[in-house]
Amino acid sequence: MAPVLSSDRDLRLDLFRGLALWLIFLDHIPHNIVSWITIRNYGFSDATEIFIFISGYTAAFVYGRAMFQRGFVVAGARILKRAWQIYVAHIFLFAIYIAEIFYVASNFENPLYVEEMNALNFLRQPEITIIQALLLKFKPVNMDVLPLYIVLLLLFPAVLWVLLRNTTVALVASVALYALTWEFGWNIPSYPSGHWFFNPFAWQLLFVFGAWCALGGATRLAPALRSPVTLWLAVAYLVFAFSITLTWHFPRWATLVPRWLGEWMYPIDKTNLDVLRFAHFLALAALTVHFISPDWRPLQSRWTQPAILCGQHSLEIFCLGVFLAFAAHFLMVEIYGGLLMQVLLSLAGILVMVGTATLISWYKRVEGRGGMPPKRPPSADVAGGEA
Amino acid sequence: MRTWIAVGRAVAFCAMVLCSAGARAESAAECAVPGYLLFGDSFIERATAAVRKDKTLKIAVLGGSSSKLPGPEGASFAYPARLEAALKRRLPQLAVTVVARTKRRQSAAEAAENITKLLLDEKPSLVVWQTGTNDAVRGTDPAAFRNTLSDGIETLQAGGADVILMNMQYSPRTESIVAVDAYADAMRWVAREREVPMFDRLAIMRYWYDSGVFNLYAATKDLGMATRVHNCIAHALASLIIDAARLQPQEEGAPAR
Numbered sequence: 266m267a268p269v270l271s272s273d274r275d276l277r278l279d280l281f282r283g284l285a286l287w288l289i290f291l292d293h294i295p296h297n298i299v300s301w302i303t304i305r306n307y308g309f310s311d312a313t314e315i316f317i318f319i320s321g322y323t324a325a326f327v328y329g330r331a332m333f334q335r336g337f338v339v340a341g342a343r344i345l346k347r348a349w350q351i352y353v354a355h356i357f358l359f360a361i362y363i364a365e366i367f368y369v370a371s372n373f374e375n376p377l378y379v380e381e382m383n384a385l386n387f388l389r390q391p392e393i394t395i396i397q398a399l400l401l402k403f404k405p406v407n408m409d410v411l412p413l414y415i416v417l418l419l420l421f422p423a424v425l426w427v428l429l430r431n432t433t434v435a436l437v438a439s440v441a442l443y444a445l446t447w448e449f450g451w452n453i454p455s456y457p458s459g460h461w462f463f464n465p466f467a468w469q470l471l472f473v474f475g476a477w478c479a480l481g482g483a484t485r486l487a488p489a490l491r492s493p494v495t496l497w498l499a500v501a502y503l504v505f506a507f508s509i510t511l512t513w514h515f516p517r518w519a520t521l522v523p524r525w526l527g528e529w530m531y532p533i534d535k536t537n538l539d540v541l542r543f544a545h546f547l548a549l550a551a552l553t554v555h556f557i558s559p560d561w562r563p564l565q566s567r568w569t570q571p572a573i574l575c576g577q578h579s580l581e582i583f584c585l586g587v588f589l590a591f592a593a594h595f596l597m598v599e600i601y602g603g604l605l606m607q608v609l610l611s612l613a614g615i616l617v618m619v620g621t622a623t624l625i626s627w628y629k630r631v632e633g634r635g636g637m638p639p640k641r642p643p644s645a646d647v648a649g650g651e652a
Numbered sequence: 653m654r655t656w657i658a659v660g661r662a663v664a665f666c667a668m669v670l671c672s673a674g675a676r677a678e679s680a681a682e683c684a685v686p687g688y689l690l691f692g693d694s695f696i697e698r699a700t701a702a703v704r705k706d707k708t709l710k711i712a713v714l715g716g717s718s719s720k721l722p723g724p725e726g727a728s729f730a731y732p733a734r735l736e737a738a739l740k741r742r743l744p745q746l747a748v749t750v751v752a753r754t755k756r757r758q759s760a761a762e763a764a765e766n767i768t769k770l771l772l773d774e775k776p777s778l779v780v781w782q783t784g785t786n787d788a789v790r791g792t793d794p795a796a797f798r799n800t801l802s803d804g805i806e807t808l809q810a811g812g813a814d815v816i817l818m819n820m821q822y823s824p825r826t827e828s829i830v831a832v833d834a835y836a837d838a839m840r841w842v843a844r845e846r847e848v849p850m851f852d853r854l855a856i857m858r859y860w861y862d863s864g865v866f867n868l869y870a871a872t873k874d875l876g877m878a879t880r881v882h883n884c885i886a887h888a889l890a891s892l893i894i895d896a897a898r899l900q901p902q903e904e905g906a907p908a909r
Contacts, residue, residue, distance in 0.1 A: 295827045295828055296827075296858075362829075365828070365829065366829055369825055369826065369829065372871065373825050373871050374871050374872070374873055375870065375871055375872055375873075375877075375878065376721055376722050376723070376726075376872075376873070376874075376875050376878045377721075377821070377868070377877065377878035377881055377882075378718075378821065378823050378825070378826070379717045379718070379720075379721075379722055380716050380717035380718040380756075380785050380786075380821070381718075381785065381821070381823045381825075381826045381830070383717060383756060383757055384785060384786065384788075384789040384826070384830055385826065385829065385830075387757075387789055387790075388789070388829070388830075405829070406828060406829060406830065406831040407828075407831075455791055456791075457789075457790045457791060458790045458791055458792055458793075459790070459791040459792050459793040459796075460793055517688075519844070531841065532795075532798075532838075532841060536794075590828075591828060594827070594828040595828070598824050598825060598869055602824075
């Protein structure tokens with residue numbers, strides 16, 4: 266199938282990417298009561314799926330147009346520049362992480378935690394960890410998403426080239442890679458041992474699927490999505506996933522899950538994007554598309570603007586979120602970690618994210634006004650925010 | 653969900669207060685653990701059989717540094733020694749021994765290599781396998797970690813020993829640096845699959861921290877708090893063993909010293 270390059274700006278993408286960034290931030294604070302509102306507690310998939318899917322969608326939207334108009338080399342160069350920016354952001358976050366290790370290791374002594382402190386000393390070998398971090402092999406807590414994003418973007422010029430010729434071939438190839446990854450256990454090694462927490466060969470499926478949707482796939486799926494059968498299937502699956510997750514929270518109910526079902530279903534593998542997770546995301550997406558149209562009025566309301574703004578500057582806000590989660594945990598342990606503090610820090614974090622996104626928008630507007638007028642049609646860069 | 657835990661905790665706390673009002677003042681009352689965090693549905697039949705047959709309970713602790721305490725007196729304050737004392741007190745009719753086979757920075761796979769030797773040397777009827785921290789630091793593949801545990805449990809059971817898994821300590825200072833949750837989940841999962849009891853040290857210590865029993869955040873060189881924490885772990889672990897082995901303990905707090 267030939268791709269369809271649309272020029273419509275879809276604010277839903279920005280809104281849901283912004284919300285996903287908030288949820289990722291809330292989930293990254295350990296033992297945060299507010300994280301009980303996030304979707305990972307009510308089904309198989311979580312905000313990561315939303316983030317990667319929308320990132321694939323917007324990448325195809327922005328760079329697909331560029332590749333169509335200016336060719337493979339120019340668009341490819343822009344994609345690689347973006348990958349480089351994300352790499353730099355990742356290393357910046359790593360520097361903050363190393364600083365935290367040194368702070369904790371030099372300020373904390375307790376005979377109870379000899380084992381944990383030994384562990385810190387192991388991480389506190391900058392001559393090794395820094396090299397491994399630069400190679401993207403050492404990825405500290407909560408810093409797994411950006412390396413995944415980098416690999417996805419490095420592969421994206423080729424993927425996009427195929428997508429622009431035949432979207433179906435690209436999607437089939439992506440599914441095939443996903444299946445082969447499951448069959449042969451492909452992944453990238455990590456330091457000190459193990460493999461990438463987000464296996465790029467599996468997670469590329471969501472990214473490419475997002476890109477496929479952006480290039481006409483969504484239109485082709487529209488009739489199926491309008492069908493009540495799809496709707497009820499999605500609802501049934503979401504209810505099923507919700508019931509299963511309930512048994513995680515209330516272990517006493519775990520016996521209600523039939524043995525054969527448990528054996529077939531568990532463990533639900535996040536590293537390799539378990540089919541159950543992917544299906545859960547599809548069900549959520551189907552419901553969302555069904556009930557929220559692109560001209561849904563609240564998208565213009567000022568109440569949705571904070572999330573939309575965050576979604577439009579996803580890289581900056583994502584990095585900020587990782588840092589804020591670090592900082593929030595630090596304050597919770599250092600000062601007070603009660604319920605009130607958890608709520609306050611969660612709210613404050615989101616406010617800082619919104620404030621920063623507003624500032625970045627303002628900055629870009631001022632820069633644009635002060636310099637030369639933009640040469641590209643504004644829709645190309647604004648629609649769906651950044652890639 | 654959190655609110656339900658909070659409600660549960662409130663109920664458990666009231667129950668604790670009511671119970672302890674009648675009971676004699678006991679050092680472990682301060683760190684009582686609600687039943688839902690401690691007890692499960694898995695039995696340790698091999699240990700029960702050994703108790704019935706020989707009136708002995710031979711326990712081996714297979715673990716890392718968090719099963720020890722530093723210093724010359726450390727071993728006598730750490731939970732394996734305290735567990736022996738607690739079990740002897742509560743099961744005076746039995747010959748209870750607890751040996752600790754601990755090694756620094758030991759991963760689950762490295763511990764598993766020592767299982768055969770442990771079975772030969774000590775012939776335990778119960779092994780408390782404490783692990784998780786070092787695998788979390790090294791980022792072992794969770795699937796490989798699960799398989800190691802599962803195979804290790806099989807070897808231990810084939811060698812006549814029951815197993816209780818014990819996961820990592822709750823450490824508020826390091827929890828944003830070392831992600832232990834995936835490994836704690838893996839251990840819970842293996843325990844459920846293999847139907848062995850799980851001493852959820854992570855959840856129990858977190859419960860103590862949340863309810864203000866221990867300030868696990870404090871920086872100190874003093875062994876005082878560490879000793880009390882280990883004593884409480886030993887006490888709770890003894891209750892779990894007695895429950896899972898279906899033994900009749902002496903009344904808690906009975907004169908035994």
